[in-house]
Amino acid sequence: MKERDHPATLVDVARAAGVSPSTVSRIMNGTARVADAKRQAVLAAIERMHFAPNQMARSLKKGCTMTVGIVVQDISSPFFDETLRGVDDALLGTGYTSVVVSGHWNADEEADRIRLLLARKVDGIILLTGRMSDDTVLQFARERPIVATGRQLRSPGAVGFKVDNEHGAFIATRHLIDAGHRRIAFITGPAASSDANERLAGYRRALRSAGIDADHELIVEGDFHEHSGQRAIEHLLAHGIAFSAVFAANDLSAYGARLALYRHGVRVPEDVSLVGFDDLPGSMYTAPPLTTVRQPLYDLGRAATKALLSLLGRARPDDVVPPVELVVRETTRCVN
Amino acid sequence: MKERDHPATLVDVARAAGVSPSTVSRIMNGTARVADAKRQAVLAAIERMHFAPNQMARSLKKGCTMTVGIVVQDISSPFFDETLRGVDDALLGTGYTSVVVSGHWNADEEADRIRLLLARKVDGIILLTGRMSDDTVLQFARERPIVATGRQLRSPGAVGFKVDNEHGAFIATRHLIDAGHRRIAFITGPAASSDANERLAGYRRALRSAGIDADHELIVEGDFHEHSGQRAIEHLLAHGIAFSAVFAANDLSAYGARLALYRHGVRVPEDVSLVGFDDLPGSMYTAPPLTTVRQPLYDLGRAATKALLSLLGRARPDDVVPPVELVVRETTRCVN
């Protein structure tokens, strides 16, 4: 009871069942037909000894680990978690296990983590919204297949999935315009994020196409986190910049904006309309529920995984990622 | 460019540098002093060939994989994610990597996942809030060290961390009572969850100690998810059961309760006070910010990890988990 159990090895089983190691291996893998008597004996021994093959050894031999590496940027962000759920579900029953590491929004750390995964001999990599250059990704892809989200990529060994941010932002802004809003504030994402910039572009295009001059005062900097949304609203209010609607570059900053509005007694949607981007799981339960641009995070994770599996020769990349769509809930309202 | 790069092996490096494999190994691991000339040659070769040792092979040889397995129940729940963040941070720089799997709140699946981890030869396991019996945990602990949260456990090879749910619920309820509330509804968690039941017990004790009769109509069933909180409030309202405060067994169900209240025009905190349990990262940004019992999720993850590392002989379990505490924000209010 004191010392650790020493797990049985395949050789132990073979000995116990009175057969050769190869026979046990063959039974474990269904590699070849085996006489029924021996098969029974081996199965019994496996059962009795609680034998589980050492994956480490098997991997070393076969050259593949049945493991995929997932690189996220923040291990506790609903954005990544929802995508991870898609990944996880797609992996279920395939025999693959995932190991997830975080790049913490830092290109160097990201590369380090990928090197770590490579040293651990993952069979493939899924990179979620990385900061590193496409070239670097392609470089890594020479060693192992990579599928990345948030970028366009198409080369043997690397595929990318990208959501139409510009369009999403366009329809969100247009929704606000259609509702009669003219002074629509925009809370940006980090300047370095292409997702964020594309959303800004969509916002601008919608304004332009409606013949509304973009007032640069209405564009306030944010960083995709709650607090920045809150600060953005404080800024607008403090400077007396009028607005009847706010479009936040992501849901998290919309949450922050909502709080700041609440604190200042500005009602949503009665006084100000609010739209987010992402449609995080929680956005359905804010009070009031948030109108937002739905990004198919779960499906994205799923599709990325399927694509990787297909790169690994295990499946077809059947899944099509649904497009972004506006989901109108209760934070927007007509003015007239 | 077409075919995959075949990573260099230690033997390749040795050959290129004109030394024996052992020498390369010694340099990689700092296992012994090596003549400077050879060291330089080897280092150069490593650099040039982009050599990274195959962790798989190393693990097979050394019998340890420098990997720990983490079992969660829901891969995209803020509750687990916050804990995971603590785990991740504690692992940083230790050389250990984590692989996280989900038991999906199901004892059998949980056991399966643990067996998977064991087959992959993780060095240790962290089990977050499992459903399986303590005995089963102890059984697995015979093979590899396990640290579990949400249960008391103390045996060589297994340690548990448990938060004082009863006390947390007690102080939350007492806070409401002190604010003058008498009809305090309680939204339970799943009947099978000991965390949930302990919270119910704390609620009851607070009522009792204040001389308030517990009205069983005020105790409504929930399941820790948003929707159940919403339904609980609908139920109360539909049946005309009066209450001036709600204590939800966790933050998620408090969010749902908040939404239902909003939908029915019941103001929080003006008409009804609301308290949650957990203090998820988002609870600070709800409108209004949620009063809740803070559970030190991050620290719990950290402490569990430290404890595991110490079981692995790598560190002392220095961290003490801070106790639960009430954080009063803006969803509660005095009645009088």
Add this chain to the structure above:
DNA sequence: CTGTTAGCGCTTTCAG
């Protein structure tokens, strides 16, 4: 200080 020699536990020819 450094090379040689055995394996870690499993899979896979290659004979039989």
Add this chain to the structure above:
DNA sequence: CTGAAAGCGCTAACAG
């Protein structure tokens, strides 16, 4: 159908 034997890539005695 089945066993013997040869490694996968690395580390750890054991001799020099």
